[in-house]
Every structure is written in C-alpha cells, then in structure tokens.
Amino acid sequence: xxxxxxxxxxxxxRILSIWLGALAMDRWHLAxxxxxxxxxxxxxxxxxGPRIEAANAAGRxxxxxxxxxxxxxxxxxxxIRTAPSDPAGDRALLEKLAEWAMRWGxxxxxxxxxxxxxxxxxxxHLFGGEPRLLEDVQAAFARRNLTSRTAIAPTAGAAWALxxxxxxxxxxxxxxxxxADMPAQLADLPVAALxxxxxxxxxxxxxxxxxxxxxxTIGRDALQRRFRNRRSPAANPLVRLDQLLGRVPxxxxxxxxxxxxxxxxxxxxxxxxxSLLDRVLIDLGDDMARALxxxxxxxxxxxxxxxxxxxxxxxxxxxxxxxxxxxxHICRLFAAKLDDVDAGFGIEMLRLRASWAEPxxxxxxxxxxxxxxxxxxxAACIDRLSVRLGEGAVTRPVLHPSHIPERAQRWxxxxxxxxxxxxxxxxxxxxxxxxxxxxRIAVLYxxxxxxxxxxxxxxxxxxxxxxxxxxxxxxxWWRERGAARLRDYYRIEDGEGRRYWIYRxxxxxxxxxxxxxxxxxxxxx
Amino acid sequence: xxxETLSQTCDVAALAAQRSARWQPGLAARAGPVSHSxxxxxxxxxxxxxxxxxxxxxxxxxxxxxxxxxxQDQRAVLWVQTREAARLTGRPYRAGLPGDLSHRVIHVLxxxxxxxxxxxxxxxxxxxxxxxxxxxxxxxxxxDFTASRRLTLAAERHGVPLYLVxxxxxxxxxxxxxxxxxxxxxxxxxxxxxQAPGAPAWQAELFRARAHxxxxxxxxxEGGRLRAGRKREGEDESPGRxxxxxxxxxxxxxxxxx
Numbered sequence: 001x002x003x004x005x006x007x008x009x010x011x012x013x014r015i016l017s018i019w020l021g022a023l024a025m026d027r028w029h030l031a032x033x034x035x036x037x038x039x040x041x042x043x044x045x046x047x048x049g050p051r052i053e054a055a056n057a058a059g060r061x062x063x064x065x066x067x068x069x070x071x072x073x074x075x076x077x078x079x080i081r082t083a084p085s086d087p088a089g090d091r092a093l094l095e096k097l098a099e100w101a102m103r104w105g106x107x108x109x110x111x112x113x114x115x116x117x118x119x120x121x122x123x124x125h126l127f128g129g130e131p132r133l134l135e136d137v138q139a140a141f142a143r144r145n146l147t148s149r150t151a152i153a154p155t156a157g158a159a160w161a162l163x164x165x166x167x168x169x170x171x172x173x174x175x176x177x178x179x180a181d182m183p184a185q186l187a188d189l190p191v192a193a194l195x196x197x198x199x200x201x202x203x204x205x206x207x208x209x210x211x212x213x214x215x216x217t218i219g220r221d222a223l224q225r226r227f228r229n230r231r232s233p234a235a236n237p238l239v240r241l242d243q244l245l246g247r248v249p250x251x252x253x254x255x256x257x258x259x260x261x262x263x264x265x266x267x268x269x270x271x272x273x274x275s276l277l278d279r280v281l282i283d284l285g286d287d288m289a290r291a292l293x294x295x296x297x298x299x300x301x302x303x304x305x306x307x308x309x310x311x312x313x314x315x316x317x318x319x320x321x322x323x324x325x326x327x328x329h330i331c332r333l334f335a336a337k338l339d340d341v342d343a344g345f346g347i348e349m350l351r352l353r354a355s356w357a358e359p360x361x362x363x364x365x366x367x368x369x370x371x372x373x374x375x376x377x378x379a380a381c382i383d384r385l386s387v388r389l390g391e392g393a394v395t396r397p398v399l400h401p402s403h404i405p406e407r408a409q410r411w412x413x414x415x416x417x418x419x420x421x422x423x424x425x426x427x428x429x430x431x432x433x434x435x436x437x438x439x440r441i442a443v444l445y446x447x448x449x450x451x452x453x454x455x456x457x458x459x460x461x462x463x464x465x466x467x468x469x470x471x472x473x474x475x476x477w478w479r480e481r482g483a484a485r486l487r488d489y490y491r492i493e494d495g496e497g498r499r500y501w502i503y504r505x506x507x508x509x510x511x512x513x514x515x516x517x518x519x520x521x522x523x524x525x
Numbered sequence: 526x527x528x529e530t531l532s533q534t535c536d537v538a539a540l541a542a543q544r545s546a547r548w549q550p551g552l553a554a555r556a557g558p559v560s561h562s563x564x565x566x567x568x569x570x571x572x573x574x575x576x577x578x579x580x581x582x583x584x585x586x587x588x589x590x591x592x593x594x595x596x597q598d599q600r601a602v603l604w605v606q607t608r609e610a611a612r613l614t615g616r617p618y619r620a621g622l623p624g625d626l627s628h629r630v631i632h633v634l635x636x637x638x639x640x641x642x643x644x645x646x647x648x649x650x651x652x653x654x655x656x657x658x659x660x661x662x663x664x665x666x667x668x669d670f671t672a673s674r675r676l677t678l679a680a681e682r683h684g685v686p687l688y689l690v691x692x693x694x695x696x697x698x699x700x701x702x703x704x705x706x707x708x709x710x711x712x713x714x715x716x717x718x719x720q721a722p723g724a725p726a727w728q729a730e731l732f733r734a735r736a737h738x739x740x741x742x743x744x745x746x747e748g749g750r751l752r753a754g755r756k757r758e759g760e761d762e763s764p765g766r767x768x769x770x771x772x773x774x775x776x777x778x779x780x781x782x783x
Contacts, residue, residue, distance in 0.1 A: 434616060466720060
C-alpha cells in the first residue's frame, strides 16, 4: 500500500500467462512414455494431403515447420517419422491444466490453443513474491514434462506478449507502482505479440511496421483509417494495442469446474429379476437425491446404465420437465422405461448419472403424505405423461408471428418459457378449433367473389344462413412461392346453427391457377 | 322410527326442494363445481368442446375460493384428445380460446383411448391444474363403468373438475355426475351486422344429473358469461322417461363375429 495508494483502493491487477509452446508434442511423448530423438512430426489430414501440425526439435532442425505439407518436409528429410495429431485431446488436456492452474490464483482461463491465463492479483506474496511464483510455475510444469514460458503483467494482452516474445520469466510492474512507462517497456516486442490474425500481420509487415513502438510513430489516425472496418479484436491492431496497454477492458472467460453427480452400485451377485432391479434402483435414487441435495441441484436429465455380465451396456435416458431430486418420482419414471430390459445372464453394475442439472434450492419436505392429500405438482404430472405418451405428446400452443392461421400457432414443451409476442388483434374472430389439414369442400357461390350459398362437407350438404367476410389474408411473399394464392376467409353459420370458418383460395382470373378451391379450416364455438 | 321424527330431523321437504332445483348457470357458487361431467356431441360441429369449455369456465368463475387460495387463479388447463378426436374436430386454436385461458392450456395428444384415460386421471390428480377437458370419440372398450367411476372418484378427491366430451358416442353406463347432450342452435343476430353469425349458442339437454331434474336449455354466451334460456318450442319430455335415459341404451350391441 505504498507509493500513494489509499488503503481502500484495490490492489493492481496482475495476470499470469503460461504458454505451453510444445503442448501437442509433449502430450505425444507423455502418451508414448519414451523419448523420440529422431525427427518426428504430428500431422493432420487436409483436402490437399497431410499437413504438419507440430514438429519436435530434431524435426525442426531437419526443416519441418508447422503448417508445411508433409510431402514438402519429406523432400527435405526423407527419414522423418509421423504420428497423427489430436487437437481434441490437446484441448481436453488444456482444460484439465486450467483447472489445475487454479493452485496459483483464484481463477484461470483457457487461452486457446496452447496457453493459460491465471489471475494472480494479490496472491504473489503467498509464494514469496512474483519471481518465486514464476519459478514455482515453471518447476511444476517441468515436473509434468511440459515445456512452458511464463510472464506476469497488468493486462492479459501484455502477459501473453511477454510470455511469447519477451525474456524468460519476465515481469512487468504495474504502471502506478514505479511510474514506469508501459508502452516504452513493450516497444521492442514484434507486432506478432498483439495476437493478430495472419493476414493482418502480413499487412503490417508490408507496411514496414515490425515493432510495437513503430505502430505509434505513424499516428493513430492513419491506423484507424487503414483498419476502420475491422471490428473483431484479432483483426484490428488498435483494439489489440489498447487491450495490451489496459485502455479498454478485455473480458476473460474463467474455467469453472463442474462435477456431474454420479452414483453407482456394484453388485456382488448379478441380478436377473425385476424386483431386485427395482430395489437397487430405489437405492440409487436415494443416493442420487443425497448427491444432488449436497450441491443444491436438481436433475433435468438422468442416464441409467446397466452393465451386464456378458459386457453389454443398456442405457436408459430420462428428461424431466423441471429440476427435481425426488427419489420416488425418479424411480417411478424409470420403472416405466425398464420394462423391455433384457437382463441376459445378469446385471452386475448400475450407474445413475445426472448429465444435466439445474440449481434447485433446498425446501422443506412435506411432513405428512402431502402428495396423497393435495395431489401432484404440475412438473411431476407432465413428466409422467411424457414418459408414457412420448416426448411430443404433451405440448403448449404458443403464438408465432405469421398471418397464415395454421402458421400462427406452434407447439412447444409445456414448461418452456413463452417468448413475448404481440397480442392478437381483437377484431379478428378466430375459431375455437382448427383442423390439422384444411378439408376441401364443394361450394355453390356467386362467381367471381360472392358469398357462399351452400356447401358439401364430409358427405352432407349445409345451407349457409349467415355469413361474415371476407377477411383477406395474402400469402407471405417473403416465404412462399410466387404462385401461392391469397385466401378469403368467411365465418359462416348454416341453417341448423353450426358455425364454421371456411376460405376460398384464390380469385377467378388472378393468373395463378384455374377456378379457386374452397376449404373448411376451423370449427367455431 | 316414526315418520314424524324422521321428517323433523332430516327436513325431507328441504331435501326434496334442493333435489328438485333446476339446473342454472352459476350454481357452483353454492354447491361447488361438478366433479365429473360428460358432454355428448356430434363431430360435425365444435359444440361439444365449446359447451364443455363454457361449463368449465362457468364453474371455475363461480366456485368459492378458500382463504388460502390466491385471488387470481392462474393454474394450467389440461386438454386431452385422442388422435382420432383431433382428426375429426381439430385441435384447440390459441387465438380462438377465451382470453384468460389461452396462455394456460396444455395439450395432450394420446394415440389410444387407454392413454387418454391415463392422461385424464393424471391431470385430475394434479393440484396445479384448474380443470381437465377430455375428448374421446366413440365408445372405447377401455372406458367402461369402472374406468368412469375411477375418474369420478379421483376428481372428487382432488377437487379438479373433469369435463369429458364424447364424440359420436352411445349413452353408455357412466358415473358422471352430470351428462349433457349438446346440439347446435342458431345464434342471436349481432347488433351491428345482422347478417353475421353471433355469439355462440347451443341447445343442451341435461339427461342425467344427480342433483337436478333433467331438462333442455338453450345455452349461450353473452359477454363471456354463460346464459341459459328455456328451449324455444316444445317443452322437455316427461321426467320419468328422461330419468332412465342413461340406462336405456346400455352398450352398442356387439358385432356378431366377436
């Protein structure tokens, strides 16, 4: 708290950047458990043949470079060895390392494809100062046989630049501490330290701008004009420069480790009967409820795996309408799905996993038999219905912005949030029920566009007594074919008092077909 | 026990008066909603579902609210249809539903009548549902007297009314508390356009009820409220015949081959 900082001001921001320069190659060596001293490259298949993704030191000495085609490298060094690269595996290792790196700070972020960022604000004294902290980091990565370069700086951009292009274990002091000039200290770094795309780097090289210090010599306005329509930070050197110097904030996405609740039972004796299976399922449900309660969560999706003695695995999946951890409810829903399980020679292990969980606060349990007295909750009711009737059977009608009546309504899961929509206009009278497909009717009417007089629907003749209309609904020209015809809707009542909603599709002589057809689409109350 | 004591204790006259009270809209304010109603209708008009909805809304608006209930009942409404019923009379259309109901409807489409009965029973047992509307076509074998009794008991126990629309069905045995037969009726002419169809109206016959004598009404909706008028021409038949109306046609005669 020296050098003019008040006791209440927060400590300056310190970001630790770790660059694992040879992550893919190190991982290959770890997996092989042996050192490869000859030239070795990791390749990925592309449309133009195999391309080199990473090369070891001997390979680089022989002329192989990442991004080069393998055929070109083979001409330089015919005895080069190859192995397939695995970007997904590298990414998974990096995620694990990000979680592991939280030993040095409260949160860490991925810096794809081969780096990590750790917030070490006000924690360096726990390791004996920032130089000791960096030594500790490098020693820890060296113990895991991973090569690393590290740096600490006030911003993520500066830390990244120093880790990649600065001196080994360089530390950039916060600007307030010693009144040092951050731009001056970083001026010697190459422009590649700005985390820019390759084509932008090419442009800058052609402009003769090689160092960060040279960027400021030509004036900010000139750079602004040159890159005025580049919005993305990776394509705009000015944005990257401001992020490097801390003039604009740079959001970082921290890694939050999440545990997937999982319970399992290994059985001493394989079970073959349904009653025993139900017993084990109840035990698993109780265990899962306890595991979920500990993390104040409720399950939305559950997966039950049944391992059979002969190696088969049967998986049953269950989705719930709302987060729950009620073991009786879960067991009841699973019981409906276990009817067709073939136990074979017996089931020796069961595993229940909540692959999707949502926060669910603890609440007081019903002390008396509340479900018996007051009935079930809506979510439990919908779960039971959708387990027995299928996923799409339980739905809720929602409005959809469209003029066409059958498109103006859609069906969505019953407990999903309803999107805000414009209210329907009150002067439109709509029928109570809409047929799934409009049914064609034969109508006697005064051509070309008179009121309907009499029509035949489902084999019986109806005389039209009252009629209101037409309400003209034009086709949605931005969506439908050009030949789509308009509709004239009539609300009618026949001689016996039955009310319908019918429409005539098209007009006589509109050039989009012959005589117009009539359809009955809705039944009014 | 002598007859005089019985009449003093039980007040037979009052019971008889209550028994003979004719049905009218808004009775739910005194007696609570009817737990299980059936509406028989034809498939060539939407009168069955419309009357079931009108009766449900009438009961729902007039039913006494307990102290613990919130003033605004925003519970969901379950609408169960078999696929056959949906094919014949269509599915509910949100823009045409009553305004305070349209955002609360949950629709269940069942392939078989057994599934529809399961859905009806689950809905009746759910405390977060205001009422349940079901639509079944014909006389399915699964809907026998036992199933109907089961539904009635569940509805009475949990206080969730059930309105079952029977499309093109015979009047078979059922334990429904009120059974209606609905036909269509020409609507009153609107004030501003005498040519146009007006507010919905139905001709409804109550042929079996536990607490009311049977009768025929001309029901209509005025301003969102259910209104009842007497049948226009020809009073209803003798009560004695209509009393046993539900028993006369028990079941459709089985086909000869089965």
